Amino acid sequence: MTSSVPTFEEEISPGRVVTMPADGTGLSVIDPWLKSHNDALRERYSIFKKNDEQIKNTLGYEEYTQGWKYYGFNVQKDGSVMYREWAPNAVTASLVGDFNNWDVNAHVMTRNKYGVFEILVKPLAKGKVAIPHGSKVKITMTMPHTNERIYRLPAWINYVTQDLSVSATYDAIFWNPEKQYVFKNPRPKRPASIRVYEAHVGISSPDPRCATYKEFTKNILPRIAYDGYNTIQLMAVMEHAYYASFGYQVTSFFAPSSRYGTPEDLKELVDTAHGLGITVLLDLVHSHACKNVADGLNEFDGSDHCYFHAGPKGRHELWDSRLFNYGSFEVMRFLMSNLRYWMDVFNFDGFRFDGVTSMLYKHHGIGYGFSGDYNEYFGDNVDDEGVMYVQIANHYLHTKYPDVVTIAEDVSGMPGSCRPVREGGLGFDYRLSMAIPDMWIKMLKEESDDDWKMGHIVHILTNRRYLEKTIGYCESHDQALVGDKTLAFWMMDKEMYTNMSDLTPLTPVIDRGMALHKMIRMVTHALGGEGYLNFEGNEFGHPEWLDFPREGNNSSFQYARRQWNILDDPLLRYKYLNEWDRGMQLTEEKYGWLHDGQAYVSRKNDGDKIIVFERGNVLFIFNFHPTQSFTDYRVGVEHAGKYKIVLNSDDKQFLGHGRVDNSTDFFTSPGDWDNRPNWLQVYIPNRTCLLLARN
Structure with a gap:
């Protein structure tokens, strides 16, 4: 240097x-x-x-970063409405809608040298807004050379609705209610330990229909708070024409999905969560956009390169969608304003960036297997403009909002993803540990319990870049989708329909499934990252898979819902898993292992199927052996003293067998054991985990 x-x-x-x-x-x-x-x-x-x-x-x-105050519709003090749109390929443009009987000559817009069209619509009567609240609106443009007239939904529109009795295409709505929601609660401080509840409003009812923001606020937020999660990752909020896309084919980037209610309803949801001390993250899709023309951004001004790259470079072959041109000043303005819009107008606290791998690489991760070779992260593989956008976005967000949280969904593990931009990093706070759920599914599908390798489990759970924070999870929405199964369903399958009642004997399949469900979640929580994530319903072992209404299932909502009724039924065993999940979150809240740095693993014994480690002043002991329990099993520990059990998966309140007395005192003895200066002895039953802490 x-x-x-x-x-x-x-x-x-x-x-x-x-x-x-x-x-x-x-x-x-x-x-x-x-x-x-x-x-x-x-x-x-x-x-x-x-x-x-x-x-x-x-x-x-x-x-x-406040482009929505310049573009789109903005009501002036005298009731006039200023409307602007960037459409550089268009020759002429007009604003049409219910308010002017869709007359293309009534409100012709003027164009400046940058391709921005604008018009000031004056009110017909004093004190009235020029465009009535709830009016349907569109922009219509004529094309060069052909004079063809096209109609588009405004790019910055903040509310769109769908009338399926007329058409599947969305209508743009001028949203300007007299009574707008007023936030009452301050944003919570950024959690030291982030415990994320990944949720989707639409599936949050046990009924076979689309649930609402208001129902989520009333019925689901209290469940999340009870379970001890301090963060919600809200999926499928940005409007998407195809419900079965899970929200990942966005059509209107500034419009919260009208399937679940109004923008004011979403504000109430976020505000109520804040009142419960819960941070709310938006599942953000800036990696691509739906290719819809009639109600999306595709060919917005008649060209294929308004918001996107032209030609093949602007198309994602696997997702059948359009790719943003991050090198464009106006496109960047659109996206950066979109970030601030969700932060300022709806009071979100941060974002989970979807599809980051696609943004960072020219190959978009399609058919590319990352081996960890550093050469894969530099050179011709890398999309410099995509990297630049991610850096600009993260740098701005963390400068403007000190408590913001950003999470990368990236399979590549690019070095520096979760380091500050000024170091040369991408600036994210966390990256999702996507290899962990793959490991659990692979083991459950392909290996018998006797063949599980403790060293392999520990390696996958702890294999992350030095000083880069990750979020560990056993299963997200990806593992719940049709064609796969939840962990509970992999382990218990059809017996979940017949043997989950307390009135029936505990079968070996249910006993194994319940025990491993608890252990898999606990070891992932404690060892798998600096944060933890759970997908809605999986905390109580939700059966079956997730499948949205689509042509292939006769538009059925049967599997596009969460069966809270089985959790609330006092005779069913799902309640035990939910209480265990709550126990994990509340114990972490007390001891804070997620923000305590990486664990010290002192034992990973394949023969005994034992894993022992310390983190956050808690001693974690796991016995994955299917049949063998161990009496007076010696484990090493750093700190001398008296230890007590603070969480026990074999406790009867979690449908354990009650083989361990939770009131037992464990005293250390000095002496080197597993490279620790002290040791103690425990009784550790098969398929059980114990958490001990100094008393």
Whole structure:
């Protein structure tokens, strides 16, 4: 490092401060294996700086990120409505709707040199808004050369509805209610330990229909709070024409889905969650867009390259969708404004960025198997503009909102994903540990319990980049979709229909499934990351899979729902799994292992099927053996003293067998054991986990 390169001091872990170069190569100070890629890191950072400076020196971030106050519909003090749209390919444009009887000549828009059309619609009567609330509206444009007239939904529209009795195509609605929701509760502080409840409003009723924001607020938020989750990741909020896309084919980026209610209803949901101390994240789709033309962004101004890349570069072959042109100033403005819109207008607390792998690489991850070779993360593989957008977005969000949370859904594990942008990182707070659920499903499908390798489990659960935070999970929505099964269903299958009643004998299949369900979740929670995620319903072992209404199932809602009724039935055994899940969250809240750094694993014995580790001043002991219990099993521990059981999966309140006395005192003895300075002895029954803490 030469003295001419500016540096900065960074505390990379408690008490450890390092000096980093301010040229984007700070990552190689943390990970020396990256030094051979310093030139690429410098180039990556210079692209970020160039775009960062362009924003600052033109509009400035404050105006650039509030595009919805310039574009779209904005009501003026006198009731006039200013409407603007960016459509550079169009020759003429008019605003049409119910309010002017769809007359293309009534409100002709003017165009500036940047391809922005605008019109100020004046009110017909004093004190009245020029466009009535609830009016249907569209922009109509004529094309160059052909003079063809096209009709589109406004790109910045904040509410769209679907009248299936008329057409499957969405209508844009001018949303300007007299009574708008007023937020009452402040945002919660960013959780030290993030425990995420991944939820979908539409499936949140036991009835075979689409549930609403109001129902979620009334019925589901109290369940989430009771279970001890401090964060909700809300799926499928951005409007999507195809319900079965799970919200990942977005058509209107500024419109909360009208399937579940109004924008005011969503605000109430977020505000109520905040009142319960719960952080709310939006499942954000900026990696691609639905290819719909009539009610999406595709061919918005008649060209194939308004918001997207032209030609094959602008199409995702696997997802059959359009890819944003992150190198465009106006497209970036649209997306950056979209981030701030959800933060400022709806009070979301952050985002889970979907499809990050597609954004970072030119191959979009299609048919590409990442091996961990650092060369895969640099050079021709990488989409520099996609990387730049992710860096700009994260840098801005964390500067503007100090408590914001951003999570990357990325299968590649790009180095620096969860390090600050000024180090050369992407700036996310967390990355989802996508290998963990794959491991559990593979083991349950392909291996007998006797063949489970404790070392392999520990390796997958702890295999993450140094100083980069991850969120561990056993199963997300991906593992619940039709064609796969939840973990509970993999283990108990058809017996969940016949043997989940307390009035029936506990069969070996149910006994095994309940025991392993608890253990798999606990070891993942405690060892798998700096955060934990659960998909709605899986906390109590929701049976079956998830399948949205579609042509292939006769548009049935049978599997597009959550069966809360089976949890609430006091005679059914699902309640035991729910109480165990609650026990995990509340115990973590007390001891804080998720934010305590990586665990020290002292034992991973394949013969005994025992895993022992310490984290957050808790001693975790797992016995995965299908039949063998161990008396006076010796385990190593760092701190001497008296230990007590703080959570026990064999407790009868969790449908265990009650083989361990929770009032037992465990006293340490000095002496090296498993490289720990003290040891104690426990009775650890088969298929049981115990959590001990010093009394």
